[in-house]
Amino acid sequence: MLSPHEIIIRQIETANRLDGGDRDALRGLPLRLRTISGNRDIFREGHRPTECCAILSGVGCRYKIVGGGRRQIVSFHFPGDMPDSQSLFLEKMDHNLGTITPAKVALIPHAAIIAVMDQRRSLATVFARQGQIEGSIFREWVANIGRRSALARVAHLICECFERMHTIGLADNATFELPITHAELGDATGLSNVHINRTMRTLRGDNLVKTVGKVHTICDWTRLRELADYRPDYLHLLGKDIET
Amino acid sequence: MLSPHEIIIRQIETANRLDGGDRDALRGLPLRLRTISGNRDIFREGHRPTECCAILSGVGCRYKIVGGGRRQIVSFHFPGDMPDSQSLFLEKMDHNLGTITPAKVALIPHAAIIAVMDQRRSLATVFARQGQIEGSIFREWVANIGRRSALARVAHLICECFERMHTIGLADNATFELPITHAELGDATGLSNVHINRTMRTLRGDNLVKTVGKVHTICDWTRLRELADYRPDYLHLLGKDIET
DNA sequence: CGACAATTTGATCTGTCTCAACTATGGTGG
């Protein structure tokens, strides 16, 4: 089991090259650890956090509530992610940050992160890059929700979650645990929970994904990618492609 | 008519406080001016630009092509916007940047921007903030496309475009020129051009927006905002609200 | 074991798409 700092560093290194000094500086960040139950808010829209939150275990998400009370999840977050680095530069939360599953998180004072960016130009660049990658993922979600069929849309989300979990070592080969309910997948893809169910069934019927409880196995990565129109460039990962 | 540098500064100041030194530093940026006709690409997916592009006049957009050739526009850009500041940190374009209308643009070498950020901590923060605001707008678009009806969705986009143009002085009271075709609005909202037409007709019928050619007039800002579920916090503007 | 949450399935409804035709509109060359 990695330490909190190493979980954060591992995630950053999926998309950034760090040198020893960078890692040491990150290890110096003060962390306040907290355990949060599932389906709870960490920061709410309108709040003005003074700390950033890093996910250490479990799954988090960011979401908005639109008029009429419908929910749109705009991102999922896995261990190592810092979902609200934006609060470093934008005082007021324009969305909610919450947990999907029970989670351990680390709270890091803004001041400490600003200090580390001031001391090390390279880390300022790293944080900027992380922010840009986040933006890139949002763009892909816009395209996914706006222009893909329900089937491709859900498949695409599964591809993305699988690849992101894979790169941080949370997938065993083609098998990974994705503890996200159909209702939540619906809120992320702009579909109804019922239709998520039918779509997952189709993926199962086509022998693309096998699901047992929360554990999914990709049966045919090549065909799934193709169906999903999944081209992972937008994640801007450094590492190797996933073996087919 | 403002100079290119002042157009860029004006846009930045809608969301950031600059001091005299910041403005002077920005005025020192070397600009290569170009005129581009409408409906043309500036940077394509896969390219590795070495310059950032700022829009000086006209309307630009960023878009993705999904499998099957359908297009999703992920953002519109008005004078002063720097649509691809992301290329400072992500080598490879994951989307296309193009013009909607004929446009004048300024190309700014990455090196010059990096230099100005290195010299002035405050400007590094400004660029980081600009990037975060961009991300915030993407999140709102995800929610808009994912969870709002066609009518609210189109109304929301109109509200956003109006407010953004208003803050940079491109709206005369409640009247502004939005030279975007129905097909393009459809590509931005995930709807068909035909349905955009019907939706605009409804907005007209309800006396919310009047349209003559490319010139739109907001007839009832309060009701339009309400219908659109438009709460502009996500733009993180500094200025005053629009008068109703 | 009981209770609550999540999944599954069926039936029906509807918002939006697609296809197709027709009508402005604006720009261009003769």
Add this chain to the structure above:
DNA sequence: CCACCATAGTTGAGACAGATCAAATTGTCG
């Protein structure tokens, strides 16, 4: 200055993807 052409907007009819509603089944956790 007009005729022409391409582009954009408009309208109608019909089809369909996905929503909604309702109920049954399964899973999970105290």
